[in-house]
Amino acid sequence: MCSEKYVRCPYNSLHEMPESRLQWHLVKCGDKKKLAHLYDTCPYNAQHIVLKSELDNHKSKCPSKKSFLIQTDKQDDLDAEIKKYVATQYKPSSPSWGDHSDDVWKPAPLLPVGDSISEPQNNSKPSKTQKRNLGRKKNREETKVEEERTSPNN
Numbered sequence: 001m002c003s004e005k006y007v008r009c010p011y012n013s014l015h016e017m018p019e020s021r022l023q024w025h026l027v028k029c030g031d032k033k034k035l036a037h038l039y040d041t042c043p044y045n046a047q048h049i050v051l052k053s054e055l056d057n058h059k060s061k062c063p064s065k066k067s068f069l070i071q072t073d074k075q076d077d078l079d080a081e082i083k084k085y086v087a088t089q090y091k092p093s094s095p096s097w098g099d100h101s102d103d104v105w106k107p108a109p110l111l112p113v114g115d116s117i118s119e120p121q122n123n124s125k126p127s128k129t130q131k132r133n134l135g136r137k138k139n140r141e142e143t144k145v146e147e148e149r150t151s152p153n154n
Contacts, residue, residue: 010049011035022047044068 007022009015011031026032026049040055042048045064059065126134 010039 004018004020006016007019009017009022009025009029009031011029011034015025015029015031017025023046026047038051039049040052042050042055042058042062042064044059044062045068048058048062048064050058
């Protein structure tokens with residue numbers, strides 16, 4: 001059997017649960033609505049709900065503080081590396097991003113009458129989808145001819 005540590009709800013000490021369920025309970029706890037104005041959340045661990053009057057004392061002794069600060073330092077280092085990498089990779093082609101005087105809107109070319117986008121252009125090979133569609137069309141036509149030929153009405 002798994003011996004998981006049990007914890008108590010900060011809003012009601014009668015609420016006991018496995019530590020793995022505490023976060024879910026803190027969201028759903030009905031007593032929270034009545035007492036939330038008296039409590040505050042630890043900046044180092046969202047599961048640490050303490051009285052506002054005790055928050056400063058808790059922050060100085062919080063067991064999650066060290067791991068939080070280590071993670072924050074690692075993230076700051078990573079952000080600095082990313083910024084340095086991006087700065088070396090990107091070299092703007094023009095001095096101003098807002099200068100678009102060379103840009104002129106040009107409409108897309110029109111297709112000649114009778115052409116469609118799904119038909120192969122410039123004698124290129126048809127795509128698999130186009131071949132499949134042509135095969136289906138051919139099969140429908142053959143089926144229609146066969147039905148007309150074998151129909152008892154003729």
